Amino acid sequence: MSALRPAKSENLDGPEIPDPTESAEEILHEEKISMLRQPVAVWATAVAAVFAFMGIGLVDPILPAIAKNLEASPSEVSLLFTSYFLVTAIAMLLTGWVSSRIGGKKTLLIGLALIVVFASLAGFSGSVSQLVGFRAGWGLGNALFVATALAVIVGVASGGTATAIILYEAALGLGISLGPLLGALLGGWQWRAPFFGTATAMAIAFIACAALLPKMAPPTAKTRLRDPLLALGHKGLRFTAGSALFYNFGFFTILAFTPFILGMDAYGIGAVFFGWGACLAVTSVFVAPVLQRWLGTVKVVIATLAGLAVVLLVMGLAAGHSVPLVVAMVVLSGALLGINNTLYTELAMGVSDAPRPVASAGYNFVRWMGGALAPFVAAQLGEHFGAQVPFFAAAVAILIGIAVVLLGRKHLAVAGH
Structure with a gap:
C-alpha cells in the first residue's frame, strides 16, 4: 500500500503501528468503515465544500449566453475563469497566515461570506468587466475556504490522511459535477440566476458551518507569508506542483473552451458537463485508490496523463467536425x-x-496558475487559429506535465510513491 494510505489513523499520542497480521482485505474493510464514521465537523465541511466547488463549473453552461447578453468575445468571457483562479492562486499564499492567527473556523466562515457577497454581486453585473471583477473577489473567498477546508478535514477525519483526502476529493467531484447541472437548470431560465443560486447555497453552508463546526483555536505555531514558497524548495513538492500546473492547463482548457464549440444551449452544455463531473467524482473516490494500490502513485499519474493527452488530441481532431465525438471525449x-x-x-x-x-x-x-492561464490562452488560440489548436496546445502541456513527473520521479519515490 502507498505510504499515504496508512492502515491506521493517527491519534493524539502519535501514529499507531499497523498490525502486520492484518490482511489487505481487512485493512480495506477498516478504511471503508472509517470513511463513513466521521465527526459532524467533517460532514459539515464536506457539504460546504460541495457548494464551493459547484462555483467552478457553474458558469460553464452559460458562457455562450453571457457572451451574447454582455456582447463579449469568448476570450473576454474566459476571463471569468482567469480572474477567479488567478486570485485563488495568489490568495493561497495568504490562507495559512490568516488561519494560523484567527483559527480554521473563522477562516472558513470569512471565505464563505466573501463567496456569498461576490456571487450575489456577479448576478447584478451590467458588463463583462464587472462580472470578471466580482469573480476575482469570489476567488479570494474560494481560496480562504478551500485551503482551510482541506486542512480541517485532514485534521479531524477518522481513518487517516488518505481517507480525509478521498472525502475531500469526493466533495470536489460532486461539486464539480453538480455545478454545470445547477448552471444549466437556472441558466436556461436566466443567465444571472446561477449566481444568485450559488449565493443562496453558500449562505446555507455558512449557517451550517457556523452551527456545527466546533471552536478552533489558532495553532501555537504561526505561519509566515513566505512559508508556502519556502515549502516549494522541497524537490518532491516542487516537481508535484510543476506537473500539476501543466495538468491543470489541460483540465481547464476542456472546462472553459469546450462550451464554445458544442453549439448547444445551456441545458445541453450542462448535461455534457454533468456527465463529465459525474465520471470525475466516481473515479476520484473509487478508482484512484484501487489503481494506486496496484501500480503505485507515480505510474498511475503518468498513465492517466498519457491517456488525457490522447483524449485532447482526439478532441482537437474532432473540433468543428464531430460534436458527438467531442462530447464522448469530454466525458471520458x-x-x-x-x-x-x-x-x-x-x-x-x-x-x-x-x-x-x-x-x-x-x-x-x-x-x-494553470487554471488561470488555460481559459484565456485557449480562447485566444481558438479565436486566432481555429477551434482545434487549443486542444493540441493542451495536449502538449500534458506531455510537459509527464516529463516533469519523470524528471522528479526519484524525489517522489523517496516518499514511497
Whole structure:
C-alpha cells in the first residue's frame, strides 16, 4: 500500500503501528468503515465544500449566453475563469497566515461570506468587466475556504490522511459535477440566476458551518507569508506542483473552451458537463485508490496523463467536425481527471516535510496558475487559429506535465510513491 494510505489513523499520542497480521482485505474493510464514521465537523465541511466547488463549473453552461447578453468575445468571457483562479492562486499564499492567527473556523466562515457577497454581486453585473471583477473577489473567498477546508478535514477525519483526502476529493467531484447541472437548470431560465443560486447555497453552508463546526483555536505555531514558497524548495513538492500546473492547463482548457464549440444551449452544455463531473467524482473516490494500490502513485499519474493527452488530441481532431465525438471525449476526460485529482492531492500532502497546510498552500499557488492561464490562452488560440489548436496546445502541456513527473520521479519515490 502507498505510504499515504496508512492502515491506521493517527491519534493524539502519535501514529499507531499497523498490525502486520492484518490482511489487505481487512485493512480495506477498516478504511471503508472509517470513511463513513466521521465527526459532524467533517460532514459539515464536506457539504460546504460541495457548494464551493459547484462555483467552478457553474458558469460553464452559460458562457455562450453571457457572451451574447454582455456582447463579449469568448476570450473576454474566459476571463471569468482567469480572474477567479488567478486570485485563488495568489490568495493561497495568504490562507495559512490568516488561519494560523484567527483559527480554521473563522477562516472558513470569512471565505464563505466573501463567496456569498461576490456571487450575489456577479448576478447584478451590467458588463463583462464587472462580472470578471466580482469573480476575482469570489476567488479570494474560494481560496480562504478551500485551503482551510482541506486542512480541517485532514485534521479531524477518522481513518487517516488518505481517507480525509478521498472525502475531500469526493466533495470536489460532486461539486464539480453538480455545478454545470445547477448552471444549466437556472441558466436556461436566466443567465444571472446561477449566481444568485450559488449565493443562496453558500449562505446555507455558512449557517451550517457556523452551527456545527466546533471552536478552533489558532495553532501555537504561526505561519509566515513566505512559508508556502519556502515549502516549494522541497524537490518532491516542487516537481508535484510543476506537473500539476501543466495538468491543470489541460483540465481547464476542456472546462472553459469546450462550451464554445458544442453549439448547444445551456441545458445541453450542462448535461455534457454533468456527465463529465459525474465520471470525475466516481473515479476520484473509487478508482484512484484501487489503481494506486496496484501500480503505485507515480505510474498511475503518468498513465492517466498519457491517456488525457490522447483524449485532447482526439478532441482537437474532432473540433468543428464531430460534436458527438467531442462530447464522448469530454466525458471520458472526466474519468481520467478524477483519478489524477486524488493522486496529485495525495502527493502534495505527503511528499513534503512541511506542515500539510503550508505544503498545500504552496502546491495550490502553483497549480491554480494553470487554471488561470488555460481559459484565456485557449480562447485566444481558438479565436486566432481555429477551434482545434487549443486542444493540441493542451495536449502538449500534458506531455510537459509527464516529463516533469519523470524528471522528479526519484524525489517522489523517496516518499514511497
